[in-house]
Amino acid sequence: GAVVSQHPSRVICKSGTSVKIECRSLDFQATTMFWYRQFPKKSLMLMATSNEGSKATYEQGVEKDKFLINHASLTLSTLTVTSAHPEDSSFYICSATGVSSYEQYFGPGTRLTVT
Amino acid sequence: AQTVTQSQPEMSVQEAETVTLSCTYDTSENNYYLFWYKQPPSRQMILVIRQEAYKQQNATENRFSVNFQKAAKSFSLKISDSQLGDTAMYFCAFPNNEKLTFGTGTRLTIIP
Numbered sequence: 001g002a003v004v005s006q007h008p009s010r011v012i013c014k015s016g017t018s019v020k021i022e023c024r025s026l027d028f029q030a031t032t033m034f035w036y037r038q039f040p041k042k043s044l045m046l047m048a049t050s051n052e053g054s055k056a057t058y059e060q061g062v063e064k065d066k067f068l069i070n071h072a073s074l075t076l077s078t079l080t081v082t083s084a085h086p087e088d089s090s091f092y093i094c095s096a097t098g099v100s101s102y103e104q105y106f107g108p109g110t111r112l113t114v115t
Numbered sequence: 116a117q118t119v120t121q122s123q124p125e126m127s128v129q130e131a132e133t134v135t136l137s138c139t140y141d142t143s144e145n146n147y148y149l150f151w152y153k154q155p156p157s158r159q160m161i162l163v164i165r166q167e168a169y170k171q172q173n174a175t176e177n178r179f180s181v182n183f184q185k186a187a188k189s190f191s192l193k194i195s196d197s198q199l200g201d202t203a204m205y206f207c208a209f210p211n212n213e214k215l216t217f218g219t220g221t222r223l224t225i226i227p
Contacts, residue, residue: 032213043206043217044160091158095215102148102210106160 003027004096006107013084013114021079021110023094030096033077034104035069038091050077084114117142117211121218128197129226135182136192136221138207144168148210149183151192154220155203163205166190197225 003026013019023033032051036044048064050056050071058064066088068080077096081088091111095104118141128134140149151163166174166183174181178198182191194201202225207218 034214038158041222043219044215046214049214093158093160095160097213103150103162103165104215106152108157108159 002098002105004030004094004105004107006094006110008110009108010111011113013112015085015114016083018080018082019084019112021081021092021094021112023077023079023096023107025075025096025098025105028096028098028105029074030077030098031074032097033071034095034097035067035077035079036093036095038093038109040091044093047079081112084112086114088112089114117209117216119207119209119216119218121205121207121221123221124219125222125224127224127226130197130199132197133193133195134197134223136194136205136207136223138190138192138218140188140190140207140209142188142209149181149190150208150210150215151179151181151190152206152208152217153201153203154206155200160206164192194223199225199227201225 005024007022035047038044047062048056048058050069052071052074056069071077093109094107120139147168149166153161153163164176164179178195180193204220206220208215
C-alpha cells in the first residue's frame with residue numbers, strides 16, 4: 001500500500017516552454033502533497049506544500065509564478081514549470097501524506113532537462 | 116527552527132561488515148518522530164526505519180537499527196551484515212509540523 005506515482009519519469013523541453021509533472025497517490029487519499037527539488041548529490045529541498053482544494057504554500061525563495069502547483073483532488077497534484085530555463089533542469093520529487101500525517105510516501109521522481 | 120546534521124558525507128565498508136551513520140538534530144519539542152530514508156541509484160526514496168521519541172526502546176527493522184539518544188539529540192543508524200544493495204544515499208529526517216527537514220545525506224558504498 002501507500003504508492004505514489006509520478007509522470008513523466010523523464011522529460012526534455014526547450015527553453016521558454018512549459019512542462020507539467022503529475023503526482024498521484026494510487027491507493028490512498030492524500031491530504032497533503034509536497035514537491036521537492038533535488039540537485040545532483042544534494043539533499044531534498046522542499047519547494048511547496050499543497051492541500052486539496054486550496055492554494056499551495058511555497059517555501060521562501062521559490063517563485064510561485066514559475067512553479068505552479070495544483071492539487072485538484074485527493075489523489076492528484078501537478079507541478080507546472082512555466083517558461084522553463086536551463087537552470088530549472090533538476091530532479092523533482094513529490095510525496096504525499098494520508099491519514100497518518102507523520103509519514104510521507106515518495107514518488108519515483110521526474111528528471112527535467114531544459115535545453 | 117529544527118535542524119538536522121549528518122556529519123559524514125561519504126562512507127564505505129566491506130560487504131558483511133557493520134556500519135553506523137550518524138545524525139544529530141535540534142528541536143525544542145518533546146514528542147516527535149525521526150526517520151531514516153534510503154535513496155538508491157534509482158533515486159526512489161525509501162523509508163528505512165522510524166523512531167518515536169516517547170519510546171525508550173530503539174527501533175529495529177531486520178538488519179537496520181537505530182541508537183536513539185534523546186537527551187543528546189542523536190539518532191544514528193546501524194546497518195548490520197551490510198549487503199551490496201545497501202549502497203545508497205541515506206538521509207536522516209525530522210518532521211516539522213507536516214514538513215520534513217532532511218539532513219545533507221551520507222553516501223554509503225558497500226564494497227564487494
